[in-house]
Amino acid sequence: MELDKISFEVALNLCLENAKNIEIKESVFINEALGRFLAEDIYAKRNSPAFSNSAMDGFGFKYSNNKKFKIIKTIYAGDKFDDFEIKDDECVKIMTGAKIPKDVNTVIPIENCIEVNDEYIVIPEIKKGANIRIKGEEVKKGELLLEKGEEITPEVIALLVREGITNIKVYKKIKIAILSTGNELKEPFEIASEDEVYNINSYSVSALFKKHNFEVDLVGIVGDDLEETIKEISKLKDSYDVIISSGGISFGEKDYLYAAFIENGLKPFFHGILVKPGRPTMAGIMDKTFVFSLPGNPLSAFINAFALAIPTLRKIAGARKYYFNYVLAKNEESFKVNPKKDHTILGFLNAGKFKVYEKYKYGSGMLKPLFYSNSLVLLNKGRDFIDAAEVLKVIPFNSDFVEFSNPFN
Amino acid sequence: MELDKISFEVALNLCLENAKNIEIKESVFINEALGRFLAEDIYAKRNSPAFSNSAMDGFGFKYSNNKKFKIIKTIYAGDKFDDFEIKDDECVKIMTGAKIPKDVNTVIPIENCIEVNDEYIVIPEIKKGANIRIKGEEVKKGELLLEKGEEITPEVIALLVREGITNIKVYKKIKIAILSTGNELKEPFEIASEDEVYNINSYSVSALFKKHNFEVDLVGIVGDDLEETIKEISKLKDSYDVIISSGGISFGEKDYLYAAFIENGLKPFFHGILVKPGRPTMAGIMDKTFVFSLPGNPLSAFINAFALAIPTLRKIAGARKYYFNYVLAKNEESFKVNPKKDHTILGFLNAGKFKVYEKYKYGSGMLKPLFYSNSLVLLNKGRDFIDAAEVLKVIPFNSDFVEFSNPFN
Structure with a gap:
């Protein structure tokens, strides 16, 4: 069995096309x-505004050639009044947000008056209709x-x-289960010896989803036993809209997870992506439950959870906008890539420039590249060198979402 | 009394300089x-990795001129074993993440072998040390x-x-009180007649702070009474690290809030900013409580809560990084500005371009400009026209934060 070789772009599109809103309100x-x-x-x-009102602290009057006005009344924000007549040489003192009397069609701010005292004001030329917010204008x-x-x-x-x-x-909030696999992993609250490692993915992916306003359940670890794994998946399928796992789907030996998903009726959209890092990634549908199998390596698991799963989860959860709103930035330092693969490239976006993390020479088992980055570049295969000063599409980790975009370089 | 005319940049710097971390853990x-x-x-x-391990599913051996290796053992991720010797023509089948025996210094991925069967492998030229993650390398x-x-x-x-x-x-989470002022405002769960308006700011600013992981208390409305307002502020001062109000601090009449703050010992850093929109904004310190008085208009209250308060709250809450990480974008459509003021300009940042909302012709009482925007441009005074294709510093509403930046244009 060999993994699929589809592109990252096709993988993302397959996820999005197959994601259906749960439609429960x-x-x-x-x-x-x-x-x-x-x-x-x-x-x-x-209507907004609900009533015509003054945009400034000032004086309201009926526009004419007159430049001197007697102050006949003060109107505060929130004042209610029976409407009254205002003569051509009369004005009201009026506060920001206060309702204007029906005869007033222009307001002059206090500081623009030529003269102001308790009884009258003198004004310079002003545009008819100035400083009034008309009912329903917005x-x-x-x-x-x-x-x-x-x-x-x-x-x-x-x-x-x-x-x-x-x-x-x-x-309704979608129900997401995060499943751990691999007997060898220790939970962070356990003691790990020098030759044991902690279960990073469940916690990092949970936190990523929480940051994006999704709730998750950590449903525990399934052991290295096919029957047990089939049973566990079958239970989860009935209770969750989405199941996220990591590891265990690349090649046969001891990787029971793939078989257990298939046994439960999973129809994969893809099983493997020709991308560095993050190749052993699968997505599919199992009855109504959407399944993401992320790589076991924590760096690539995190990147694919971000770049593939987050847009998909938004669509399932009912969002209109689920495409990353990339920015453009100049590449600060040149770097080499393998032209036969797509690439997901970590770096730091700052002041209009993107700096790739350590010339793109980092491993998919590392975490510092993630911590010292704040953004991701999705690169389609075919290039072997990315020049300094080249303009790249960059997805900030804090990206907002738009109705459509093509974030691939 | 007239409002101060300091610049937006100075206002932000004054807030940040005076913000002190609460230092409670x-x-x-x-x-x-x-x-x-x-x-x-x-x-x-x-160490990370905690032990030297294989970066691939493949075969591990001692590097030499030999190209054919007998498979003597299989090692899975998580396997523990007493170390053993490996001869020059022997190899182990080894899975990603599995610990390498002490004699192994190179791993070849399965798919790169020339020949693979159950007993032996034949390999092409490979670099010594390939595909091994060395203990402590990260x-x-x-x-x-x-x-x-x-x-x-x-x-x-x-x-x-x-x-x-x-x-x-x-x-510890900082304690933030959101104070409403103005008897004329209706709460959204009340019925407002056509000439009444709802209390937007408390809810929009609360939501903005929540989005940025701050918790807030809506502490209610203070009425138009000086004594009552003084008492209310005095109580809040004892219980909160930060008080946020909106409206009521521009000019004297019925604006008791400013007087009540001063009576409680507020030392303002500034009381008014020469910016459009958002002039009637104040910040200061009252004993140990940080005070922000935002404008009454919902659009400018929101912008100043974002651009001034969020960085400041982060610093008070203990963050190392509290400067907006702006991006660079081409201005899509030219617009005019008043050269005598600073400006906070709303627009939509998409695919590397910034499009100002409706040519910057919108009022500070509106909300659509906020809803249809996803970013903000901070412009210092002195310019009267911003050309299309000009490159601007733009702050996304979802901006991350860095140790230092100067986001002003």
């Missing part, structure tokens, strides 16, 4: 909704404000609160 | 530590791994788990 209070995805379109319940009652699938960000919460909306329908 | 389990800041230096407890036991103030990211969690570290000292 629930109602949540906006304070608890950050990072969730809207399961309904939201239409404006009111949002008309009934218009579409937010689309299904929009992520609830702080900016979205601002829009919702302005409407007086406190409860919204969002998609 | 607590111990947390790593699964709960995401987004917190380390309160101790972490030194490596073990990390030497005792070396400094992580510095005090490092943010606990998924990558940091990977480093900690590799060490078998499950509990770490982090700085």
Whole structure:
């Protein structure tokens, strides 16, 4: 058995094409909704502004050739009043956000007046209509404000609160199981001797998913026994929307995980990617459960969890925007690559430049390259050298997401 | 009384210079530590790799001129064994991550062999030392791994788990109070008539802080009464590391908040910034409590909470890295600005280009400009026109943080 040789780009596209939104909705209070995805379109319940109001602390008047105005009243933000008439030589003192009387069509800020005292003001030339926010100028009652699938960000919460909306329908959180394999791994709270290693992937991938607002269950370790592994996977399949494993799917001996997935009906989209690092990666669907099998090496497991799984999980969770919003940056230092493979390249993006980590000479078992990087370059095969000053598409680890992008170089 | 006219850059620097780490530590389990800041230096407890091991599934041997090797044993990841001798024409079949016997100094991947059967292999020319990860090649036991103030990211969690570290000292979460002012505001769960508006800032700023891993308390609304406001501030001062308010500090009438802060001993660093939008902004220290008074307008309150408060809160919370890591992007569409002021300019950063929101013609009372933007440009005064194709420093809303940067254009 040999691993597939599909490209990283095809692998990502296969994941995204096969990812289906779970389509289960629930109602949540906006304070608890950050990072969730809207399961309904939201239409404006009111105009914004709700009433015409002053954009400045100043004086409001009916525009004419007149330049001297008697102050007849002061209006504060929140003041309610029966409307009244204002003559051509009269004005109101008015605060920012205060409702303007129906006759007022222009406001001059206090600091722009030629003269101001308790009784009157004298003003210079000013544009008719200045410093007034007209009712409905930003949002008309009934218009579409937010689309299904929009992520609830702080900016979205601002829009919702302005409407007086406190409860919204969002998609239910997807259930993700993180499965450990390999009897040889020690959990970090155990003691490892010098020739034992800790189970890094479950914790690093969990933390990555949490950072991206996904909840995960660490469902434990399956042992090196085919029957036991088949049973365990079968249980998980019934309870989880997504199963994430790492290691154990490359070549036969003692790698029961692949067989146990297949036995449970897994249909892989791919089983192996021609990429450095991170080749032994598989994704597929098992009944309704999406499966990601990440590499065992912690660096490549993390990169593929980020670059392949995060966009896919967003789509399953109901997001409209699940493509990385890459930036452009100049490559700071040249480096060599193997032209026969795709590459996922770690580096530091700063002040418009991308610096590859240690000339791309690091191993997939290392962790410092991850820690000292803040971004990733996805490179398609065919190149053997990346020049300094070349402009690259770079994905920040903190990337936001857009409706579509092609982040491959 | 007139507002100060300091620059946005000076305002930010004053906030950062005066922000002091609270220096209270607590111990947390790593699964709960995401987004917190380390309160101790972490030194490596073990070598990484902990033992020399194979980087590939392949065959390990003692390098010589010999090209044909008899397979004498198979070693799996996690196998423990008493060391044994290997002759020049012998090799071991060895799996990725498996410990190498002391005599093995080179590994050839299975797929690179000329011939492989159950008994022997034939290999082509290969470099001595290939495909072996040497004990300690990445990390030497005792070396400094992580510095005090490092943010606990998924990558940091990977480093900690590799060490078998499950509990770490982090700085205590800072206590932040969000104070609403202005009797005229309705809470979003109340009914607002057509001439009433909702309290947007408390919710949008809370959500922004939550997104940045800070916890906040919404401590309610203080009314338009000086005595009451003084008392309320005095109580908050004793309980919170930071107080955030919005509105009520620009000009005297009905704006009791400024007076109440001063009465409680506030020493402002600045009271007004010559910036559009967001002029009525104040920051200062009141005993040990840091105070931010944001503008009342929701757009400028949000921008200043992001651009001034977030870096400052990170420093108070103990972060080593609290400067925005800006990117460079080409300005897509020219726009005009008032040369007498600094500007905070919203726009959309995508595929290496920055597009200003509606030619920078939007009001500070609006919210759509925030929703349709994903990034901010900080512009110092002196320019009246920003050309298309000009390269700008742009701060993504999802920016990461670095030890130092100058994000001002």
